[in-house]
Amino acid sequence: MKNHFELFHLPQKFAIDMAALDSAFHEVQNRVHPDKFINAGDTEKRVAMQWATRANEAYRTLRNPFKRAAYLCELNGVDLQIQSNTAMPRDFLMQQMEWRDELEEAKADRDLAALEGLESDLRAARKKKLSDIAALLDADDFVAAAQGVRQLMFLEKFGEEVEAVFEKIEG
Template sequence: MQNHFELFHLPQRFEIDTEALDRAYHEVQNQAHPDRFASASGAEKRVAMQWATRANEAYKTLKNPLARAKYLCELNGVDLQVESNTAMPPAFLMQQMEWREKLEDAHAGKDIGELENLEGELRAARKSELASLAATLNAGDYQAAAQGVRRMMFIEKFEEEVARVFDLVSE
């Protein structure tokens, strides 16, 4: 079975040409479109539907940088252990604590300006972490990349928390 990169005829690496991905996705979708199988047998229709579903899943995975990084790690035999491995470098743990304190203070004080500052810090951290993750993946160090993926997952989850508090404070 082809992996997602092979499905879309793309090189198996973190950096991808998103326009090429979009074109390849639309090409696969056109080939598997239900209208093309209107007079086909039930089995052929099911295969076309499975193909279209697989293309959707592959596209969604490759389009999202974090999902793409996870997928590359898994393709290279690295179990991300997202549920069981919560170990993080001490500096990142300290950063998490600082962010949590800022969020609690901003929430308690209904301080929209501080929430905006926190969002900016998280955007910068995401950008930096993504660049680091790309370099690690390009170097082929999938074990270290797994650690970067876990940090990115924390940042994304925390960004969602900040957005929820923003909504509460803005009401």
Template structure:
């Protein structure tokens, strides 16, 4: 078994690539979880129970990271020493900044008009944009274009936030 300090990929014996087979990840997670689940160590001493809890926590965190493409991309970049810096690095290409402004205006207009259909169409547009950008991100990560991948991650984080806002607007309008 891997050590507590090994990468998430090593923990599940997976190749360190952006493309992760979900079934393979799920299977590896269940295998590791079965080995380290705290219930297996209920009769063990305190030290073994604590260690089992650490392993179970580590396993869950690794699984949650690898199953989410955006978290997986951030994690892969962190393994390469790249801090996405989403909290303090908001510099993005001008075309994307213009697209952000357009999306925001469209959300505001649709929400003001209480047009759920327009919000749903915008959400569909964002999901398609996200799909295309994840494909590009995979190519960037696989070619070790880390700085470009870092910017792509920041852009995807923004798209995810906007999609969440649209979802909240739709829910608010549906329950108004």
């Protein structure tokens, strides 16, 4: 069975050409779209549906930088240990604590400007973390990249919490 990169004829690297991904996805979708199998037998219809589902999943994975990084780690035999490995560098944890304090303060004060500043800092941190992960993946350091992916998960989750506070204050 082909991996997601092979399915779309793309190099197995973090940095991918999004236009090439989109084009390859549409090509695969056109070949396996259920409408093309209206007069086919049940087995052919089921296989086409499985391929369409797999292509959709592969596309969503490769399109999302976080999911693509995690997938590359797993392809290269590195288990992300998302549930069991929550160890983080001290400076990363300290930053998380500072941001949580800022979030609670902004929430209590209903301070949109503080929330926007926090969101901006978080966006910059995610961008830097993704850049660091990309460099590690392209250097084939999948163990260190996996640690970065776990950190990015924390950043993503915190971003969702910030968004929820925005909605509560604005709504």
